[in-house]
Amino acid sequence: DTVTARVDVVMRELEERCATTVGKLRQLADAMAVEMHAGLAAEGASKLKMLISYVDNLPTGDEEGLFYALDLGGTNFRVLRVQLGGKEGRIVRQEFEEVSIPPHLMIGGSDELFDFIASALARFIASEGEDFHLPTGRQRELGFTFSFPVRQISIGSGTLVKWTKGFNIDATVGEDVVGELSRAMERQGLDMRVNDTIGTLAGGRYHDKDVVAAVILGTGTNAAYVERVEAIPKWQGLLPKSGETVINMEWGNFRSSHLPITEYDQALDDESLNPGEQIYEKLVSGMYLGEIFRRVLLRLAREAALFGETVPAKLEIPFSLRTPIMSAMHHDKSPDLTVVSTKLNEVLGISNTSLQTRKVVVQICDIIAKRSARLAAAGIVGIVKKVGRARDNAREGGSQLPRMVIAMDGGLYEHYMIFSESVQSTIKEILGEEASDSVVIKMANDGSGIGAALLAASHSHYL
Ligand code: ADP
Ligand code: MG
Numbered sequence: 001d002t003v004t005a006r007v008d009v010v011m012r013e014l015e016e017r018c019a020t021t022v023g024k025l026r027q028l029a030d031a032m033a034v035e036m037h038a039g040l041a042a043e044g045a046s047k048l049k050m051l052i053s054y055v056d057n058l059p060t061g062d063e064e065g066l067f068y069a070l071d072l073g074g075t076n077f078r079v080l081r082v083q084l085g086g087k088e089g090r091i092v093r094q095e096f097e098e099v100s101i102p103p104h105l106m107i108g109g110s111d112e113l114f115d116f117i118a119s120a121l122a123r124f125i126a127s128e129g130e131d132f133h134l135p136t137g138r139q140r141e142l143g144f145t146f147s148f149p150v151r152q153i154s155i156g157s158g159t160l161v162k163w164t165k166g167f168n169i170d171a172t173v174g175e176d177v178v179g180e181l182s183r184a185m186e187r188q189g190l191d192m193r194v195n196d197t198i199g200t201l202a203g204g205r206y207h208d209k210d211v212v213a214a215v216i217l218g219t220g221t222n223a224a225y226v227e228r229v230e231a232i233p234k235w236q237g238l239l240p241k242s243g244e245t246v247i248n249m250e251w252g253n254f255r256s257s258h259l260p261i262t263e264y265d266q267a268l269d270d271e272s273l274n275p276g277e278q279i280y281e282k283l284v285s286g287m288y289l290g291e292i293f294r295r296v297l298l299r300l301a302r303e304a305a306l307f308g309e310t311v312p313a314k315l316e317i318p319f320s321l322r323t324p325i326m327s328a329m330h331h332d333k334s335p336d337l338t339v340v341s342t343k344l345n346e347v348l349g350i351s352n353t354s355l356q357t358r359k360v361v362v363q364i365c366d367i368i369a370k371r372s373a374r375l376a377a378a379g380i381v382g383i384v385k386k387v388g389r390a391r392d393n394a395r396e397g398g399s400q401l402p403r404m405v406i407a408m409d410g411g412l413y414e415h416y417m418i419f420s421e422s423v424q425s426t427i428k429e430i431l432g433e434e435a436s437d438s439v440v441i442k443m444a445n446d447g448s449g450i451g452a453a454l455l456a457a458s459h460s461h462y463l
Contacts, residue, residue, distance in 0.1 A: 006304035007360055014296060014364070017262040018371040024258055025378040025430050031256040032382025036249065040232045047255050049161065051151055051248040052232065053198050053224070056240035059206040059454040062087050066134050067460075068142040069452035070121060070181075071199065074165035074219030074287060075411075077101050077117060079124040082453045083132055093131060096449060097124050110172040114184035121185070141460055143452030145199040147220060149250045150177060164252060165220045165287050168273050198224045198246045200444045202458070203451025204407025208442065211405045213383050217376060217423075218410030220278075221285040223251045225383055251379055252281030259283060260371060264295040271318070280379070284372045286323045286412035294321040296364050306357060307350050314348045321347060327416045330365035337362065366418075373422035380406060380423070381430045384439055401438040409444045 039050030064086040071078040080096035099120055105113045125140070134140065148167065150158035160177045163169060172180065201224045204211035213225035227247045229239050259279065268291055269275055269282055282288045298315050300306035307315075314320050325347055332339035337358040344350040344361070353361075384404060413420045428436040444451070 003305055004356075007300060007306060010296075010300055010304060011360065011363065014262065014367055018260050018367050020260060020371055020374040020378075022429050024260070025374060025381070025426065027258045028256060028375065028378040029381035029385060029430060031258060032251070032254060032379050033386045035254060035256075036382065036386050039249075040227070040234060040247070042234050047253050049149060049151070049248075049250040049253070051149065051161075051250060052235065053246040053248050055198050055202070055246040055455060055459075056242045056244060057458045058226070058246070059202050059451075059458045061090070061206060063454060063457035063460070064089075065457065065460065066132055066140075067453040067456045068121075068125075068140055069145065069199070069449045069456065070117065070142060071145040071147075071449035071452060072101075072117065073147045074167070075100060077120065078449045079121050080449045080453060081124075081128070081132055082450055084454075084457055091450075094450065095129075095132075106167045106169070108169065110169050110175075110180060111184070113169060114181050115187065117181065118184040118187065141456045143199065143454070143456035144178065144181060145449060145452040146177060147216065147218075147222065149248070149253075161250075162274070162277070164274060164278050164281065165285075166273065198248055199449060199451030199455065200224070200407050200409040201226070201246055201451065202455045203444050204405065204442065206451070206454050208405050208407075210403045210440075211407050211442070212387050213380075213404075214407040214409065214444070215376070215380060215383075215413075216410045217285065217408065217413040217419075219285060219287045219412075221252050221281050221376065221410070223249045223379065223383060225249070225387060249383075252278045252285070254280035254379065259375070264292050264299075268292060268295060280375070284376050284379075286410070286416075288323075289368055289372055289412075290321045290323040290326045291319050292368050293326045293364055294319075296368070297321070297361070300360070306360065307353065312348050312350045315350075323412065324415070326365050326369070327419070330362060330369060330416075330418055332362065369416065369419050370422050373419045374426045377423045377426035377430060380427060380439075380441075384431070401435060403438050403440065405440045405442050407444040408441050414443065 035046045035048045036050060039046035039048040063084045066081060066083050068079070068081050076098050078096055078098045080094060082094040083092040084090070085092040105116055148164055149161035151161055157176050157178045159174055160172050162173055198214065200214035200216060201211065204214055213223060215223045224246055226244050229235055229243055229245055232245070261283070265283060268288065269279065272282070294315065297306070298311070301311045301315055325343055329340045329343050336355055340358040340361055341353060344353055387404060388401070413423065424441060427439060431439065
């Protein structure tokens, strides 16, 4: 019938526009590596900011004492404390608390946001049990992971480049966020040293020496990796003894003519808080997948009457379909797709769908999630190529490729199984079975927060 025919047209076009052939992914991986070089060469030379973190002491496992961390993500905010017991004791105990950030604070003033954070931290400290020991006379030391682009001036200070992921707090751009948070802490009567961090990488390295990079696939997406200082022409000032430093790529802002961008992506970007920016993030990360999905459904409802004669009102509301809902529908294993049916009803008020319609819905999830996963895989291969080539040069010819571990964090990768399986299989597809054996993705089991505490430890003023 005509509905089916019109649906087919839209679906075929979607599939075509979202196509990510292995050839295209290889071009993207190469483009990522090229942009990495450019961003390291000079400030402003690439869409990738390649921010120098001044983190040159990654944790070794010898750290001891009580440390704290703050992790401000796109959705959640975590505070944690960890008691480290040195080489033998490792992580003796840890506790954390997670608070979701009230939406009005994401678009309000910076004082409100930072006061909210500082008071949550104060409450957390007040609840400290006796099994956590802070020697008398010692200040609390805190690592702070901030998942927005920060240009660091030193390990303890950094200015915010821009907000991303639905945050829009004007007053803070260009200001020293670490300093601001410190001031908010002082307003709460807290005495803490704060340093900004590349937590996931540090957390990964603490557990595994072969960790060379960290990737976040959560509300937003970003990556950081360890670079040799001689490969950073834009570096000014003293070089660290270790000869290495951590680079915060800010890869969410990556952009390339090879990226498969559809009309849905274009419209999403145009209507976003940051048009023209974070294009890769808008194709890949959890904040946006459900929204792209919604836009495809809306077009099908309007042009092909996929849900009957009227367009469901809730489908018109931006961000009404979140990625966890999309993921639940995508994983529906029941023969008649009951989960899809229930979610459509609960979330969008759409009832009485045919099995054929529900199959179309799942197919859209599949196209969008896999495009995202495959693009993320291409980015990872880009880093592997950049890091691997340097290691190739350093290594005697003929030996096996060195093991390279990518520490992974983020709710999208952690909970969306079809997505994470696709990331892994696509890395194999791009690199080939043999080369990909030496690339391991490890879920950073305690997330970026603990890494921040570990960095507070490896940069401790008392060690
Ligand atoms: P943050 O980005 O705030 O640090 P997380 O790393 O926990 O937080 O990521 C949260 C994001 O992960 C959500 O915005 C959502 O996009 C995605 N996510 C969470 N749960 C699921 C799920 N079950 N399926 C798919 N995506 C999910
Ligand atoms: Mg996070």
